[in-house]
Amino acid sequence: MRFARVQFMLPLPEPFDYAIPEGLHVEPGQVVRAPLGPTDRMGVVWDIGEEPDGERELKELFSTYPSPGLSQPFRDFISWSARYTCANPGAVLRMVLRSPSSLVPSKTELVVLPGQAEQPGRLTPARQRVLEFVEQAMPMTQAELAREVGVSTSVVKGLIDLGCLQTDLRQVDPPYRLPDPEREGFELTDEQASAADHLKGKVRNGGFSVSLIDGVTGSGKTEVYFEAIAEALRQDEHSQVLILLPEIALTQAIMKRFENRFGAQPTEWHSGLSDAERRRAWREVAHGRARIVVGARSALFLPFPNLRLAIVDEEHDGSYKQEDGVVYHARNLCIARGRFEGFATVLASATPALESLSNARAGRFDYLRLAARPGASRLPDVDLIDMRQHAPDKGDWLSPVLTRELAGTLANGEQSLLFLNRRGYAPLVLCKACGEKLKTPGTENWLTEHRYTGRLVCHLTGFSMRRPDACPKCGARDSLMGVGPGIERVAEEVRRKLPEARLELLSSDTVQSGDDIRALIMRMEQGEIDILIGTQMIAKGHNFPGLTLVGVVDADASLKGGDLRAGERTFQLLSQVAGRAGRAEKLGRALLQTYDPEAPLMQALAHTDRDSFLDCEEEMRMVMGMPPHGRLAALILSFPDEMEAARLGREIGMAAPNAEGVEVWGPAPAPIAVLRGRWRWRFLVRSDLGVDLSAYMAAWRKTLKLPAQARLQIDVDPYSFL
Numbered sequence: 127m128r129f130a131r132v133q134f135m136l137p138l139p140e141p142f143d144y145a146i147p148e149g150l151h152v153e154p155g156q157v158v159r160a161p162l163g164p165t166d167r168m169g170v171v172w173d174i175g176e177e178p179d180g181e182r183e184l185k186e187l188f189s190t191y192p193s194p195g196l197s198q199p200f201r202d203f204i205s206w207s208a209r210y211t212c213a214n215p216g217a218v219l220r221m222v223l224r225s226p227s228s229l230v231p232s233k234t235e236l237v238v239l240p241g242q243a244e245q246p247g248r249l250t251p252a253r254q255r256v257l258e259f260v261e262q263a264m265p266m267t268q269a270e271l272a273r274e275v276g277v278s279t280s281v282v283k284g285l286i287d288l289g290c291l292q293t294d295l296r297q298v299d300p301p302y303r304l305p306d307p308e309r310e311g312f313e314l315t316d317e318q319a320s321a322a323d324h325l326k327g328k329v330r331n332g333g334f335s336v337s338l339i340d341g342v343t344g345s346g347k348t349e350v351y352f353e354a355i356a357e358a359l360r361q362d363e364h365s366q367v368l369i370l371l372p373e374i375a376l377t378q379a380i381m382k383r384f385e386n387r388f389g390a391q392p393t394e395w396h397s398g399l400s401d402a403e404r405r406r407a408w409r410e411v412a413h414g415r416a417r418i419v420v421g422a423r424s425a426l427f428l429p430f431p432n433l434r435l436a437i438v439d440e441e442h443d444g445s446y447k448q449e450d451g452v453v454y455h456a457r458n459l460c461i462a463r464g465r466f467e468g469f470a471t472v473l474a475s476a477t478p479a480l481e482s483l484s485n486a487r488a489g490r491f492d493y494l495r496l497a498a499r500p501g502a503s504r505l506p507d508v509d510l511i512d513m514r515q516h517a518p519d520k521g522d523w524l525s526p527v528l529t530r531e532l533a534g535t536l537a538n539g540e541q542s543l544l545f546l547n548r549r550g551y552a553p554l555v556l557c558k559a560c561g562e563k564l565k566t567p568g569t570e571n572w573l574t575e576h577r578y579t580g581r582l583v584c585h586l587t588g589f590s591m592r593r594p595d596a597c598p599k600c601g602a603r604d605s606l607m608g609v610g611p612g613i614e615r616v617a618e619e620v621r622r623k624l625p626e627a628r629l630e631l632l633s634s635d636t637v638q639s640g641d642d643i644r645a646l647i648m649r650m651e652q653g654e655i656d657i658l659i660g661t662q663m664i665a666k667g668h669n670f671p672g673l674t675l676v677g678v679v680d681a682d683a684s685l686k687g688g689d690l691r692a693g694e695r696t697f698q699l700l701s702q703v704a705g706r707a708g709r710a711e712k713l714g715r716a717l718l719q720t721y722d723p724e725a726p727l728m729q730a731l732a733h734t735d736r737d738s739f740l741d742c743e744e745e746m747r748m749v750m751g752m753p754p755h756g757r758l759a760a761l762i763l764s765f766p767d768e769m770e771a772a773r774l775g776r777e778i779g780m781a782a783p784n785a786e787g788v789e790v791w792g793p794a795p796a797p798i799a800v801l802r803g804r805w806r807w808r809f810l811v812r813s814d815l816g817v818d819l820s821a822y823m824a825a826w827r828k829t830l831k832l833p834a835q836a837r838l839q840i841d842v843d844p845y846s847f848l
Contacts, residue, residue: 127177129184132160132169135220141172145184152187155195157229159188168226170196170219193229194412196222196429203466207459210820212827212840213452221427221452227401228408232299237265238282243289252277253285265296299406301415305388307359312349312387321494325354328470328492329361329435336461338441338486339474341496343705344669347474348380350496351437352387354472355418358435359388364414365434370456372443373397373422378644379651379669384420395421395428423448423456426463434469436460441473441482442698447845455843457482476705477698477736480691480744484754506676506707506714510723510732522619523611528677528717529623536627536656540712541672544616544659545703546679549585549633551577551615552608555593559602568803575608576635577615583635587802613659616679620657632660665702674714676707681718681728689847690752693727694743700731751812753843757819759811760841761826762796764804765833774836775807781829785822787814798848804837810844 130152131141144160146152156171166188196204204222208215223229240260249257252275259275268286272279285291314322321339328335341347355367371380373396385391393407393416410416412429419425423446438446438457446456457473464471473482473491486493516525524532535542552575555564564573566584573582575593583590596603608615613631620629630646637643643663649655653672658664684696700718707714720728730739748755763778765771775793782790792809799806813819823840832838 127179127182127184129175129177129182130158130171130187131173131175132158132187133172133219134160134162134167134169134216135223136162136167136216137214138216141169143175143182143184145186146174147186150187150190152190153195155197155201157191157193157195157223159191161185161188168223170201170223172201191229192231193409194414194429194431197431197467199467200429200463203463206462206466207452207454209824210459210462211452211454211842212820212824213454217452218427221424222429224424225401225404225408228405228412232297232406232409234295234297235267236293237296238268238271238286239265239292239294241285241288241290241292245290246288250281252281253290256281256285257290260291265294268293299402299409302393302410302417303390305359305384305390305392305418307356307388309387309389311352311356312346314346314349314353315498315500317496317498318346318350318500321496322350322353324492324494325351325470325472326357329354329357332434332468332470334465334468334470335492336464336471336473336485336490337492337494338478338482339472339494339496340478340483340486341474341476341494342499343476343702344499345476345496346500347476347496348383348439350494351439351472351474354435354437354470356388358470359417362432362434364432366411366414366416366430366432367418368425368428368430368433368436368460369418369420370423370425370436370438370446370460371420372440372445379647381420384418388418390418392418392420395419395425397422397424426456426460433463433467435472436464436469437472437474439474442475442477442479444695444845449841449846453839453841455845458843477701480694480740480747481754483740484744506704506716508704508716508718508732508734510681510728511717511719512723513719513721523616523679524619524623524677525719528719531675531715531717532620532627532657532677533624535675536624538674540674541650541653541655541670542657542675542677543664543670543673543703543706544613544620544657544677544679545661545664546611546613546616546659547661547683547699548574548610548612548680549576549635549661550574550583550612551618552610552612554609555582555606556609557597557600557602557605558607559597559605560600562597562599564598564606568800569798570800571798574612577608577618586798611679613661617659620659624657627656628654629657629659630655632658632664634661634663637663662699664706665699670706672712673707674712676704676714676716678703678716678718681720681731682722685725685727690747690758691845694740697727697731697736697739701736704731751814756815757813757817758844759813759819759823760844760847761792761809761811761823762839762841763793763807764801764837764839766804766835768805770833771805771807774832778830778832778838779809781826782809783822783826783829785813785817787817788812788819788822796848810847 128146129143133141154171154173159166204218208218256275268279268282272282339347358365358367381391395407414431438460441457448454461471485491511525511527516527518525532542554572555575566589571584571586580593581590582593597605650670685692704716779793789812793807796806796808820842
């Protein structure tokens with residue numbers, strides 16, 4: 127008896143066995159429907175087995191979907207990812223099959239096209255308008271055509287009957303335009319050409335490899351990996367390429383660069399897609415017709431049948447880390463998928479993660495360095511403003527030095543950018559009468575004041591409320607005040623000091639859609655904005671020819687807290703922000719306001735000496751046994767009751783397995799101790815490099831018997847310590 131082992135998208139420990147009914151053709155990797163309990167569910171045939179005696183009574187599969195199956199290497203990658211992240215395989219599979227309607231062929235519709243018959247001698251004005259419109263328009267249905275021209279459908283039908291128009295059956299979700307790898311690319315410098323030749327060689331040779339492009343901002347990393355993409359497309363007419371980008375870098379500008387190079391826009395995959403766009407993209411990828419895919423981290427789990435090259439741009443970016451559901455880092459899992467499926471992987475960044483640099487220096491990754499910007503453009507000068515000596519006026523946040531430079535840049539007809547990674551008007555609202563700090567209900571998180579909307583918002587939970595007129599605790603009226611600056615407060619100061627400047631803000635609060643972002647970026651590129659103030663959304667992926675001054679309002683902000691990577695992240699972020707200046711012929715300058723200019727990080731930024739800073743950072747981590755010289759995992763417990771959460775934390779700590787090369791720290795209250803009414807306790811686990819830390823965490827969890835209300839999350843290779 128042949129039977130299928132079906133993996134469902136549910137938290138089940140293993141696949142379930144089902145009999146294959148006679149006449150139903152089933153292959154490993156195929157998506158099927160099978161009975162499960164009182165209903166039927168969608169799942170994937172993980173493998174097929176045979177029993178010579180057939181004594182087991184198994185339920186039969188219901189049906190199969192007419193979609194290409196998941197390959198064996200891809201299924202192996204899914205299983206490995208589940209083990210590595212200590213997640214359920216069904217949860218990982220759910221990220222693959224997130225668009226069930228994509229599993230069936232596209233619906234079709236009748237569209238209207240120009241006909242073959244000669245036009246009759248006399249036409250009514252309505253018919254004449256229809257024929258003229260059809261000659262210029264894309265094919266559309268009869269109803270759409272009638273609506274566009276402003277006539278009745280009977281007019282369109284009459285022209286079809288005469289043969290002046292004809293109909294054709296077309297897919298509702300048509301295939302994408304194919305890219306052309308033979309289109310002429312950019313003229314590369316010798317340094318760029320050498321890196322491009324290396325990558326093209328990796329693509330031609332096939333098989334698994336990892337290359338790191340370490341290039342300063344504006345050095346042409348994108349142009350270099352464009353050549354590798356073109357080579358992959360040339361090698362095989364069915365080959366596919368994946369480019370991962372941080373979601374905030376997925377702008378129309380980068381899509382336009384792809385279209386200019388390859389003659390067609392790439393297939394997009396990100397959270398901003400509609401259901402119809404997502405369905406179309408998934409189907410075209412699964413059938414191998416989407417040749418170039420540009421997407422956010424979740425694009426890693428698309429079912430490519432012929433993936434030959436994957437690129438992780440801005441590979442250091444923290445947004446590649448998924449923090450809920452299946453907790454994973456897209457860069458690490460992309461490398462793993464390359465190993466399972468045998469394709470070349472390219473990491474690119476102006477400020478690579480210390481882990482990636484360490485692998486490159488050790489020879490595990492190929493190392494490609496782009497040390498200069500091409501042409502007349504050069505890196506901006508970076509100067510530190512000591513806020514102890516150049517303190518702003520009372521109630522202000524910009525030093526006299528930065529204010530003066532903003533005014534001078536404006537007078538020269540050039541553009542400035544002010545960076546502050548805090549949304550809203552003020553990050554804290556307190557009562558001057560009683561000292562009460564306004565917090566999100568059920569958490570210890572401060573509410574951020576948004577003065578433009580008159581609301582207080584929690585950026586962690588999404589909670590929002592109208593700004594009260596009186597203190598909720600003591601009742602004092604007009605006693606609430608915002609503490610600290612957000613970008614709205616900085617904008618208020620700039621408007622007061624430079625009223626003639628054309629000013630705009632860019633953050634996730636001020637732009638609500640991709641169209642809003644594209645419109646703002648276009649205005650900046652066309653010189654319609656004098657001063658742009660924004661959060662990390664402006665740190666990467668943008669090229670503003672008229673931008674010559676970058677000001678960082680609070681360079682010390684992200685160094686606060688107990689984050690292992692705080693220094694590294696700060697250097698990366700500020701380097702990216704500073705790199706926005708001087709990307710054309712005009713020289714650029716970056717000014718960083720800091721209260722600790724002697725700090726090694728600030729000195730490294732001022733002297734553009736990244737390597738010495740990272741050497742110090744790596745030496746510190748080596749002494750502590752931290753990544754990349756050790757491994758980390760976190761275990762986070764949450765429970766609705768404070769005392770019970772503390773008791774469960776101690777119980778979990780007592781159950782931690784003893785293992786050589788493993789240290790367990792905790793339990794300790796999480797920095798965000800209460801979230802959505804649940805009390806949180808954390809454990810941090812450090813291990814030597816040779817330890818299978820995922821297996822250790824899975825074994826620890828297996829010993830635990832927790833009450834139903836308890837939630838336990840395991841985070842292998844944590845990036846957040848909150």
